[in-house]
Amino acid sequence: MRRISQRFGALRVRIGSTGTALAVAAATVPVLALGLGAAPAYAAPLPGGLGPCVPGSCPNPFPGVNNGPFAGRDNAINVFVGDDFLVRGRAAEAEGRVVVLDDFDQQKEAGASSLYNLGIAGVGSRVPPPAGADFLTTGGNLTVAPGQRLDLTGGVLETPGVARYAGTESGTVDGRLVHDQGAARPYVGLRDELTAASQCYARVGGSSRPATGTAVNEGGQTVFRGNGRSPIQVFNVDFDLTAPGGGPQGLVFENIPDDATVLVNILGANRTVNTYSGGIDDSTDPLNALRERLLWNIPDATSVRLQGIGQMQGSFLIGDQASMTTVTMAGVNGRFFTTGSLTHTSIEGGGGGQEFHAYPFDGDLPDCSGPGPVTGEVRVLKTDADTGETLPGAEFELWRESNGIRGLQTGGTTPDTRVTDCVTAADGRCAVTTTSGTYYWRETAAPAGYELPDPAVFGPLVLTEGNAGRGVQVEARDIAVPGPDNHGSIHLTKTDRTDDSPLPGAVFETWRETNGIAGLQTTGVNPDIRFGPGCSTDEDGRCDFTDLPLGDYYLLETAVPEGFARPENPVFGPYAVTAANSSTGVEVELSNERREPCKGKNC
Structure with missing residues (x-):
């Protein structure tokens, strides 16, 4: 059931709310928010029911990273990608359910392992989706490069995971393939919901959400110092989490109450996180203890780079739908939700084995159940x-x-x-x-x-x-490419208005009437169409505009010869190119007035 949490110091009281129990009717149906009354501002979940483990066999607690037997099953989305998911370099695996609204494309580098595991990881939380569930859902194409393999079985061939795809499929996939044109339809709404939530977590009324602590980049480490009491510890970061020169640094959290949610808003147009913090063994790094209640929220960046040799702890939310997030971290341990595109790869010329590990996010976040940003179709x-x-x-x-x-x-x-x-x-x-x-x-x-x-x-x-x-x-x-029977020409002769002599060096553009509005429109929402390159009149004052599809055309004079005045209205036409005149063309005669030389003391 959807829960409302109240915290008093380190004490956490869970209050069940009335309503239908959360359930997953089928692997293709997401867990949706129940639409209950608004929770207190300090006790709201992620949109769409995302974050927690979905029963029925969730371990409690989730084990640390290991390669032992399965510890349970989790039917929640662990990786959500609002655009394309690209597997490159020497990346190794993505544990848990993966939903991609557009294309999944695996093209690892030459010489790397040809295998990418999805759903079941060799080393991870070892809490995969249920046997036979949709391990991968893609609203576009599913492409695996020749000689490579996408494995959705984890070696358990009798109950393989399902790859459900809406577009085309090519390459080798170990698992059950299901072509479903509506594969991603149940999840499309999550993209806008996550964008709205990301903005809400970062800002209130257009200003940065009030922080409860400080974040200071000290060079070798960034230290997050909480206030020791707030149930949601909020930190606002307007810098890269890197050492000087962009190298790796440590991530240290201090004065965080027991069981508090930690929300780190990383603000800015382009952001990099490069860290060595986080370990395979939960006992070796205090950062691991925050894993299931730590959210890294990146609302604005269109370029996000997550780097380093550490096992990064916590969940990620990237809110800009035009973003590209490139992950070369050794491990990401938590949910990973991006509304843009994701590239899972390795550092250039470096080792591989990059992995997403499936861990829930169980924290409580600012209430964003009110109206989100205005959205609509641009067509x-x-x-x-x-x-x-x-x-x-x-x-x-x-x-x-x-x-x-x-x-x-x-x-x-x-x-x-x-x-x-x-x-x-x-x-x-x-x-x-x-x-x-x-x-x-x-x-x-x-x-x-x-x-x-x-x-x-x-x-x-x-x-x-x-x-x-x-x-x-x-x-x-x-405009259709001209054919032998559906085109004509315009032949322009340009003269000196004073003596009718040929006038070379006048420059014209040809525009076709296409928008149904009288006159020539070269700019705006719905302009006419420029056709072909410009033309400069030759020594005989001639320009020939050929291979014109039948229709109406304007000539736009853009430059005049030295010593001549540009017409007050430089647009001429329309001239009709028709089937009747297609063999002879349309003859146009235009002239320019000479510009009087400047006289007097002001010249």
Whole structure:
């Protein structure tokens, strides 16, 4: 049952609440929060029932890291990944149930062990999921590189774990494979819930959650000093947990009450933890004693690096859905929940054996049962510019405006934030549910038979509390690659208006009318489409724009020859390229006025 905890000093009293008992009806159904009345602010669990061991045979207590017989079974999610889970380098295993909303991709480095264990670890808590349960669930593709193997059996071949996947499957998987297009559907909502919880744990009313203790990086170690009395010990860290130069350091906790929950909020856009603390033997390092009530919360970082030779203790929550977390720690002992992507790998040129070990999180956290951040759909609709038919197979990136500079910046020192990738489905749509903000869709590859638009950026799309219910959408139109019978040309002659002589050096762009709005629009949410490269008039004053699909076009004059004035309105057209004129082309004559030389004392 969902519990409410009250603490008085070191005394902990558990009060059962009324309601339906928590249970797992099937391996594909997550344990959901029961929707009971709001718990006190100091006694709330993680969202969705995540954290504790799910019966029925949970050991009490969980054993330390070992390679003995199974100590029990735990059907809770131990690793949750909101985007892609990438196994690289010499990483070894992930114990417990693993849920991935997008792709699981195993491509370990050459020369490493070809094996990655999942569900059952050779060395760990030795509390795997129930026999025959879903060890791995993925909402995308399940890919294991040739010559490698994903093992969901732990050597117990008569009751293998299940790999349930929604997309495609390739490679060698020891276990039972189940193709299920709705595999990840029960877990999709957890992503936004975890993002909201991560923000709530870190902030109250837009300001950092009040700390109950201090965290000081002393170089060789970071010391967390509690106040000795609060049932939730809160620490706010705005620095990397590393030694000078980025090397490993120790992690020390002092003055923490017995049975208190420890919440460490690691704030900042990019964060690294590099430690030698934590041990295989629970008696060798005091950090191990905090394992099942310690949460490392990283709400903002889009790049997270977890490094070191230690057996890291405690659970992790990474709240930014655009994040990539790279884990090269020897061991992570606790739940691991990221709303972004995860790379499990080893240090370059170094040893392997990196492991996730399954341990519960039983702490009580700040109550985040109130309204979370506003979320809604940000969509792009891909269509044929001529017919309006929807187009599958267009590849897009969704970017969030984050650097305060107008327009989309994808490179440089301060780019905007890439949220995710998407390929349009049969209905021509990509849709992403995300928090309120300003977004851009960037088309990176057109469907077969179509040309990539120029510009290929669509937006800004502004998702607000007012429109989140219906979402925001932009239509992106692609032009078919010209064929022999469906294209024409425009032939431009540019002259000097004074004497009708040919005028070289005038530069034009060709834009196709695609958005159904009168006149040329080159920017905004739904611009027309630029077609082909620019053209500079030659010595005869000519520019030829060829291979134009049938349609209406504008010529935009972007530069004029030396000594001539740019027109007040540099847009000309529209000019209709039709089947009737496709063989001869459309002839256009334009002229420029000379710019009078400057005279007088102000020249």
